[in-house]
Each structure stands twice: as structure tokens, then as C-alpha cells.
Amino acid sequence: MLSISHRGKLMPASPIRKLVPYAETAKSKGIKIYHLNIGQPDIETPKEILDAVRNSNFKVLEYSHSAGNESYRKKLVEYYQSVNITVDYQDIIITTGGSEAILFGFMSCLDAGDEVIIPEPFYANYNGFAVAAGVVVKPITSSIETGFALPPIEEFEKVITDKTKAIVICNPNNPTGYLYRKDEMAVLKTIVQKHNLYLFSDEAYREFCYEGEHFSAMQLTGAEENMVMMDTISKRYSACGARIGALVTKNKKVIETVLKFAQARLSPPTFGQIIGEAAIDLPGGYFERTKAEYKLRRNLIVERLNNIPGVFCPQPGGAFYAMASLPIDDADKFCQWLLESFSYKNATVMLAPASGFYGTEGLGKKEVRLAYVLNAESINKAMDCLEKALEIYPGRKS
């Protein structure tokens, strides 16, 4: 009989998507939904970079080099230098979104049956890329009580086996917003050196750190061969639809191997590369303004959350996510109830239940992720909804 592949069956569906039908029903009833459930920024894409595409002037929309346009890779070297990451353009392969950088990294360094350690909660799509590559995710738990700090070194040691090939981190973190400190990065360096592991460092949100400075895996000197950075322009410039990312490593064997995967798919998108290259010449002040806006929203949402009785939200140091624990029975049920059975002033709020971000079954049941990708006025209204909802939710627990 015609059958779906085993990995196709294992492939997780988007954990956020399952709530979409309830949201659509609510909308059809005329209820306004505040979307704090997805990481699609509302910040406008800088006009200058969209204009670079609109003013483009070629006659044939050709394939680019499989590794990406050399001019763009050279420009990226300048950008990385500006954030104190020193790389050569030959250390960079342009990918179709950060997604492809993760997939290529997994495919090039890991085989079916190999294990990767990921502090949980983690970006849910790492599961998808792991299934595609046949790789086993071994979660170690970071907890809301410590603000999702890196688990202690012993927790890593406990799960390391001879099949362990890599550690994956996202810094600053999606979904927690946690910013790994320099000393935590040093711990990771110690572990990967001791056990000969790769450190896959997803730095999609690098530019959005609100107090501490970002410390990149690429700045860990002496362990260059172990470091593979995954990057993207999606969040940095509100350019998610460009589908442009990069895999960056000084490990020549990894670059050579990733290039072979890149050649098989021919090239990354041309227009997206124009966007990415133009972004590096954005006039000063763009990141400062954008960061200031996100920081204002972060301060607002964290304050509003912690003012709701029974809610706890640790201060996230970066990205544009906050994780909160709620006084409820089950966040999946609560998020569905918000869409299906609740409204306040004809509005409700859509949140991401945290269970989808944990690898360990049963964790995160009372937690939700909130993406502060709406302006302050909308965040206030969304928090009004959440506050009222928690007062009357039938599954409330104290």
C-alpha cells in the first residue's frame, strides 16, 4: 500500500496552528483578536530596504551562487564586525531563512540516531528539523523560577552519551526571552570542548537585548571548530518574508559540507538577498529605535502580567517574547477557551500554550508565551482581556 514515511508521521504539526480554527470562528463572530501568539513583528520593514528591491534593475532573475551572492556575503562580514564577530565571507553561507541554516547544520553534522541536547522550553521547529534529519532531541529543563537561566553543567553531563553530537541554543531565547550571559556561554564552551560537540547557536534575535550585551558563540575564542551560528534577517529588519538567513562557522569541513547541500537546492532567493545586502547600509538609528520600541513593550507587558493576581512573568533580557505562568489548570485548554468562550469589550487575546515548547511531556502546562509584536495600546487592551479572563476562567487554580 502507498504509505507516508515514518518521519512524515513523526513530523510534528505546528503547535500554534491547532488553535487557528477557534480564532477563525471567533473572528467570524466579530470578535477582535489580539495576536500575541506568533513572532511576526508588526514593526514596519525599513522603507530603504524594500526600495532596494523596488528599484532593482536587472533583466533576468537568475540563480545566484549557491552560497549566496559574494557581494552580500562580503557585506555581512562588515555587519558581523560591527557586533564584534570577526569572520571571513567564506565562513558564511546564505540560506533560505534561518530555517534552512538549522536544517543544513543538522544534515551536515549529524546522522540519524545522533543526539542533540537542547535546553527546554525551546523553539518548537527544532523538533521538525530533528525529525527531518532523524536526530534525537534530548531536552534539559530550564525553569521559570530562575528566569530560564542555563541549566547547570551537571544537567548537561547527565544526558551526554556517545551519541551526543551537539548542543543547540537560541540566544536571546525564543520562547523565553532569556539572554545567556558571558559566563554561561563559557560553560557551554567548556562542555562542547570536553565532549567534542558542536554548539549550534541560533542568534536570530541578537539585536534585541535590553540590558546586557549580546555575547555570541562566535566570540568564544579557542573553540572555533565547534561553533556553528545560525542567523536570519527575519526579525532583525522585520523581513520574515524575505526568507534569508545564514550559516556561519570557521569550521572549513562544515562549510564545505553545507555548500554541497546548498548546491543541491541551487540558490537562496535573489530578492531576499537584495533586502539583506541593503539592510547593512541602513542609516544609523534603526536598531536603537526598534529596540527602544520593543523594550517599552517588554516593560509594559511584564508589568501588566505581574500585576495580575497569580501570574508570574520573569523579566526577559532579549528577543520579543515573555513567558508567564498563569493560575490555571491547563494552558492548552485556557488558550482555546479564550478564543471559544470568552470576550471582553468584544475582544480577546490569542496566546501560545507553552507545552509545545517543551520536549518533556507534561511540562509547561501552566505557562504561555506572549510575543510583544503589537503596539503599547494593543498590549494594554490584550492584558485587560487576559486579566478579566483569568477572573472568570472555570479552570482557575490559585
Add this chain to the structure above:
Amino acid sequence: MLSISHRGKLMPASPIRKLVPYAETAKSKGIKIYHLNIGQPDIETPKEILDAVRNSNFKVLEYSHSAGNESYRKKLVEYYQSVNITVDYQDIIITTGGSEAILFGFMSCLDAGDEVIIPEPFYANYNGFAVAAGVVVKPITSSIETGFALPPIEEFEKVITDKTKAIVICNPNNPTGYLYRKDEMAVLKTIVQKHNLYLFSDEAYREFCYEGEHFSAMQLTGAEENMVMMDTISKRYSACGARIGALVTKNKKVIETVLKFAQARLSPPTFGQIIGEAAIDLPGGYFERTKAEYKLRRNLIVERLNNIPGVFCPQPGGAFYAMASLPIDDADKFCQWLLESFSYKNATVMLAPASGFYGTEGLGKKEVRLAYVLNAESINKAMDCLEKALEIYPGRKS
């Protein structure tokens, strides 16, 4: 020790790429190179579709739906209807190039160790996607003497095992230009039905058929569940850099599974989808003009080739490739020699040795693929070079 994955080592490097250093050296000596080695069309991308991007007017470059914009998927239904393929928009998932459609098809339907049968010579990157998915390619040989017609049904039966899950065809074919006839497609239907196999049909060059009419796998009635079509706008509209393709099937389980892989990578490129959607409203005459131009080139290159002593080139029915056998010892050596040691009127020609398109070691040693993606004047000059080169090539065999 840090190691590259086994599949990363198995991953083939681009067979065409190995000649690039020789081409660069020739260029640095001031030698003009006629590139007949790659399938990058020189035909201008229709201005109307580039203008659709240039006139786009949104503020935020957002993710699209993981399956692609609904408006584009619905437009594609109209396009397919125009070529007598009847599908619903829910049978279509927009992919990042035809490449991703092939990868998603393999990942969703095949597991590591499964076998796919592919008539050789075949598009070399199928090897890459097979390695990524851990799938074993079982080639069956089509030969230049029959113009690369579909091998007889017995040849398929010989290699079918209980691990065989699919047959892959490219129609019209890259690299041979062969256009499968309706009766050959019926044979394929018989085989896939009898053995419960998928038929993956790569129809990238559908619009470029010069005599016979294209008969799609999607037109094989009664075996809808077996058919998975891979498509792309790259060649159709000279829009390779858009990176937009599609996977099309009426098999609901396959679509659901492919969607999960699509969700993990979030979305296909936004600008490319604008290109694809605008293309469907291109004013009449675009395909006629483009096809006429390619047909003129095909007639010219085939005639020129067959007029060279010792050269044989069967008439290709579609795509923009011709395969020729040459009176030489080894096409890899010859193609390198053309770049390294030969010039005529300060020019030379770059060809693709056919060995990279065969799965069976040792086949195609005297064959080359020629992509007629240059205008008639350039093709004539390239053929002048080839003719002179064959007169003096030290490895000439009669």
C-alpha cells in the same frame, strides 16, 4: 572528534562545479566562454512580472502561509486548468523552488533505506535529495540510440524490490530533452499501480515541448493517489532566482505531511510568490514566443552537432537541453581540455560531461549535455569551437 555526518560525506558536490576553476583561469586569460553547461536561461524575465514586485506596496514583509499565499494557489489552479490539469488549490503547496518540492516529496513519502527508480541519465541533484533523505537511487538506463525513450517495462520490473517506493521522472527531461509520450506515461501508471509506488513527476519544463503535446502525470486518471507532481516557475518564466515551485498531488495524506515539513520552515519567499502570481496573468503570446525561440535554437544546435563528423545528437522533444555523443575518449577530460588547452578565435565552449547524470558508474563517458540557453549567434560560434576542438583533440576516437 568533531565529525561530519555520514550523509554529509556522501552528499555529491555539483558535477558541473568541478570545471569552474578551469573556466575562471580561461577567462582570466581573456578567452570568451560560451556557457552551454548550465540551465540558466538567457531569455529575459517578463517585465510585467518583475514590475509586480517593483510596484508592490506593503509596509511589512511578512511570513506568508506555510502552504503559500491562498491567492497564488488559487491562481495556479487556473494555470493548471489551462494546460488540462484539474486540481484544487488545496492540492497545491508552494515550495522554495522545485528543489524543495523534490525534497519534501522524498521526505514525506520515503524513509531511509527506501529505493526509488530513476531512468538515467537524470538530473544530478536528485542524488543530493536522495542522500539528504537517506534514500537509495536505483537507475535504469535509457540510451542515446533510442533518443532516451522510457526503458521497457521489464527493466523496471527487474529492479523493483520490497523496498521500492517510487519512480522519479522528469518530463520533458533534463538532461536529455526527451518528452515522454502518452503511451509511455500509461506504462508508468501500470507499474506504479501494480506495485503501489509513487510516481514523482518533475515537470519543470512542461511549457517547452516542440512537437508532441505534454502529457502530465496529473492527467493519468484512476491513479491519482500515486501521483506527486513537482513544479517550478524557474524555467517557465526565466525566474530561477525567485525560488518558487510547487508540490501538487491529490493524495491528501501526502499533502498533509508535506504541509508539516512546510510549517517547520515557516513560509516560501514572499517576492517570489508575487512573481508567480503575476505570471499567470501574463498577456497571451509569451509562451509561444519563448517556445519559438527555444525551438529555433534546438533545431540549430541539433543540426550543427549532427553535421560534425562522429557526433550524434538525437532530436530532443522538449526542455532546452540536448545530449550528444562525441568521438572522444572521455567527456570529463574533453570538457576540461576545452577550457584548459583550447581556444578558437579566442573563444571556447563549456559543456556538461554526462557522467554526472548517470547513476551507473562508467556510463555516459562519451556524452555531453548542451543547454541551449544562448542566442543563435552564440550557439553558432560555440558549435564552431566544438567542431574545431574535435578536429584537434588529442583524445579523439573514431
